[in-house]
Amino acid sequence: MKQPDKPHQVHIETFGCQMNEYDSELVRSLLRKAGFELTEDRERADVVLMNTCAIRENAHNKVYGHLAELKAVKDQRPLVVGVLGCMAQNLKEELTEKQPLVDVLVGPDGYRQLPGLLTKALHAGEQGLAQGGLAVDLSEYETYDDILPERDGGINAWIAIMRGCDNFCSFCVVPYTRGRERSRDPEGVLREVEAAVEAGHTQITLLGQNVNSYRSDDWDFARLILAVAEVPGVQRVRFTSPHPKDFPAALFDAVAGHPNICKHIHLPLQSGNDRILELMNRTYSRKEYLDLAAHVRSRHPGIALTTDIICGFGSETEADFLDTYRLVQEVRYHSAFVFKYSERKNTIAARKFPDDIPEEVKGERVSRLVDLQRPITAGLNRDLIGQTLPVMVEGDSKRSPDQWMGRTDTNITVIWNKSDAPASLGSIQPVTILDASAAVLMGRRHSTATLS
Numbered sequence: 001m002k003q004p005d006k007p008h009q010v011h012i013e014t015f016g017c018q019m020n021e022y023d024s025e026l027v028r029s030l031l032r033k034a035g036f037e038l039t040e041d042r043e044r045a046d047v048v049l050m051n052t053c054a055i056r057e058n059a060h061n062k063v064y065g066h067l068a069e070l071k072a073v074k075d076q077r078p079l080v081v082g083v084l085g086c087m088a089q090n091l092k093e094e095l096t097e098k099q100p101l102v103d104v105l106v107g108p109d110g111y112r113q114l115p116g117l118l119t120k121a122l123h124a125g126e127q128g129l130a131q132g133g134l135a136v137d138l139s140e141y142e143t144y145d146d147i148l149p150e151r152d153g154g155i156n157a158w159i160a161i162m163r164g165c166d167n168f169c170s171f172c173v174v175p176y177t178r179g180r181e182r183s184r185d186p187e188g189v190l191r192e193v194e195a196a197v198e199a200g201h202t203q204i205t206l207l208g209q210n211v212n213s214y215r216s217d218d219w220d221f222a223r224l225i226l227a228v229a230e231v232p233g234v235q236r237v238r239f240t241s242p243h244p245k246d247f248p249a250a251l252f253d254a255v256a257g258h259p260n261i262c263k264h265i266h267l268p269l270q271s272g273n274d275r276i277l278e279l280m281n282r283t284y285s286r287k288e289y290l291d292l293a294a295h296v297r298s299r300h301p302g303i304a305l306t307t308d309i310i311c312g313f314g315s316e317t318e319a320d321f322l323d324t325y326r327l328v329q330e331v332r333y334h335s336a337f338v339f340k341y342s343e344r345k346n347t348i349a350a351r352k353f354p355d356d357i358p359e360e361v362k363g364e365r366v367s368r369l370v371d372l373q374r375p376i377t378a379g380l381n382r383d384l385i386g387q388t389l390p391v392m393v394e395g396d397s398k399r400s401p402d403q404w405m406g407r408t409d410t411n412i413t414v415i416w417n418k419s420d421a422p423a424s425l426g427s428i429q430p431v432t433i434l435d436a437s438a439a440v441l442m443g444r445r446h447s448t449a450t451l452s
């Protein structure tokens with residue numbers, strides 16, 4: 001290991017959702033304060049941490065693949081390996097027994113203990129969880145409210161306003177890996193927003209597993225998002241992911257009425273069939289969901305709706321699937337993330353509903369929905385041709401360093417040439433849309449155009 005006077009180098013790899021990215025930012029901050037250094041280079045690291053996700057099979061398999069790679073490294077030189085996050089919480093027995101190379105195992109509520117556990121493992125200088133230890137107790141109170149995350153830069157700052165979830169959708173592992181729902185104090189959230197603006201972030205995205213059920217004394221989500229939108233220097237506010245059951249009128253008023261709150265709502269559907277929705281414990285019916293989507297559109301016709309859909313949940317028939325298919329036709333989402341159902345250990349569905357839809361049927365239903373959605377997205381994008389839209393500059397386009405990439409407030413990607421007019425990162429520019437596909441809008445920044 002390192003000389004005692006040299007800080008230990010930690011490399012963090014993050015898998016899964018945006019909440020995990022945010023947690024890695026918290027962990028970076030905690031480790032830095034405790035005297036560790038962070039490195040992007042795994043080869044130089046004394047410690048490799050994997051912040052893991054338990055939601056989908058894919059993320060799961062990737063973590064096991066990386067652990068196999070780390071075993072080869074660990075056979076060659078001293079290395080402390082830590083598994084953090086949802087897999088550490090949900091699969092602690094499996095990881096403890098089958099992965100003797102894991103030295104430290106820390107669930108989402110145990111990050112404050114991480115520096116101590118790493119120090120112990122580094123000083124023990126031997127492999128195995130016995131040398132480091134584990135912190136996998138779920139908390140009813142931990143919100144990390146006093147820790148300012150260490151962000152990588154960029155124009156967007158993700159800010160978690162709550163942790164955990166009480167909804168217990170039958171397919172979902174989150175209530176077991178992240179525990180019961182708890183909201184941060186509004187003062188802590190607003191302090192973090194101010195610090196993010198100070199650091200150069202002009203867009204804030206409020207995060208929560210069930211973001212719109214935020215509650216802290218007499219603050220609800222509508223009041224909080226309005227307060228965030230009013231912080232000087234904040235140009236745009238987004239939020240993800242809301243649950244369709246928590247949409248009071250005040251929240252519609254906030255989204256429709258405040259110019260800084262983006263006109264985009266991600267409204268996870270999961271299924272368009274009442275029987276499957278009930279098995280999933282989603283607590284809304286197909287009709288209630290359709291009424292909500294219609295109400296959102298009536299409040300702001302230009303608002304973009306996006307969604308998540310699961311295909312092949314246990315016992316889903318072709319007729320059940322067609323209910324989802326027809327709902328997608330009716331709502332005309334701006335985009336949809338469509339997944340094959342994958343059974344997660346320890347969930348209600350894993351205990352009660354057999355995962356009995358063949359993989360090829362799940363895959364075929366996913367393909368049919370993707371084929372349905374793509375032309376809808378392309379059509380909605382084409383409707384924007386000729387309009388001049390406010391677009392926030394996010395960075396270079398992937399295609400060329402001579403082009404900007406930005407987003408409309410409905411979250412659609414726009415590309416235009418830097419030579420059109422000067423622009424700075426994080427600023428909002430008027431861009432006239434010239435062409436559109438399902439993936440992207442192509443535009444031009446007229447040097448004389450202004451935003452009304």
Ligand code: SF4
Pocket residue numbers: 165166167168169172173174175209210243
């Ligand atoms: S609302 Fe449902 S799907 Fe979302 S995190 Fe909570 S239990 Fe999981």
